[in-house]
Amino acid sequence: MTDTAAPAAATGGCRGVGPGEARALLAVLESDPLVSCPAAEKFATSGAVPGPEGRFLTLGGPERSLVFVGSSVLPLRGDAHDHRALGAAVAGLGVGPMSVHGRREQVSALWDALGVCWGPHRDYRDAQHLMSLRRPVDRALVLGGVRAATLVEFEPVLAAAAAMYREELGSDPFAVGSGIPFRRRVARSLARGRTWIGVDRGEVFFKADVAAVSSWSAQIQGVWVRPERRGAGLGTGGIAAVCSALQARRLTPSLVVNGSNTAARATYRRVGMTDAVDYATVLL
Incomplete structure (x- = not known):
């Protein structure tokens, strides 16, 4: 040594x-x-x-x-x-x-x-892809009004985050520690300006979190569109807005998607993202 x-x-x-x-x-x-x-x-x-x-x-x-x-x-x-x-x-x-x-x-x-x-493990997702966006976002795709949420919007963002969690992981985020760890995680993301939302009449219809930011890239996760609003291009427009903001900071946007989620992969491809890394996640 x-x-x-x-x-x-x-x-x-x-x-x-x-x-x-x-x-x-x-x-x-x-x-x-x-x-x-x-x-x-x-x-x-x-x-x-x-x-x-x-x-x-x-x-x-x-x-x-x-x-x-x-x-x-x-x-x-x-x-x-x-x-x-x-x-x-x-x-x-x-x-x-x-x-x-x-x-x-x-x-x-x-x-x-x-x-x-x-x-x-609870789930071993061994057919994921880390996708990235290397070219500039087409400004025509960017959905107006998508922005970083604030702590004042904690409750509607919490509801959206919980809906996404249940859909993605099949469990209740409030079942662990009376929901305190989950609430803290959502609040911390809001306090850091890392949660992006689209809001219509007080209701969050799009959400995405910027989970990590380095000097050269940013990882997006927790992408969610309200089920009854899907199929109208809101996911594409929302992700385009988040990616555009990250590119303005000279960061390369990226995210991880399940290989079987063909709808999500198609959405990200419309924004210009391509498969960059064969990825895997073990959930416990």
Whole structure:
């Protein structure tokens, strides 16, 4: 161990990435800019040092293997051997179980180890795609009035977020902790200006969250259109509006979509998004 690296953990030689490895860590994040977005946002806030936003674990240095543990687990580099050790190290942190997502092959390798420690998954979505928008948004597609929501709009946004959660995950977001964690998550997104909405007569008909923002990209999630308003182009117009705002900040918009969701994929393609990465998510 050198003074540039964090002490090795007891699990298979895995350890936290040290402050002296910040340059190497940044190089790894920059090498996969779309996938690394949540980890890069943490790095921009507090570097390699562990904190409330998360921590980085490695076996042999970030150039060889890297996993980011934040509100979810994101494997970024490593082979099957590395991920066996890193999976045990992540489980040993005592912060899970939590969702795992990333490049399909990386998730598969890490979950082989994590699944042994955390038990069965609720859903393993191994046919997802991370889509991105590389060309400018066609301004004719942008739906007027779609904007960042404010905390004053908490209740209608909460209702829309809950509807989306039930539809996407098949469970009640208010069933855990009397709904307090879910309410906090929605409020935090609003406070950061990360939730975008379209409103008609006081009712939210479109919602999308900007879940992560790095120096080079932004990840959109939680896209939802009120069921009775679907089929009228509101999803296309809403996503176009969000993407346009992100591009104005010189960010590359991206999002993850299930391969089986042909309607959503068609919507994103109309905006100009294309498949960029074969992706997977393990839900617990």
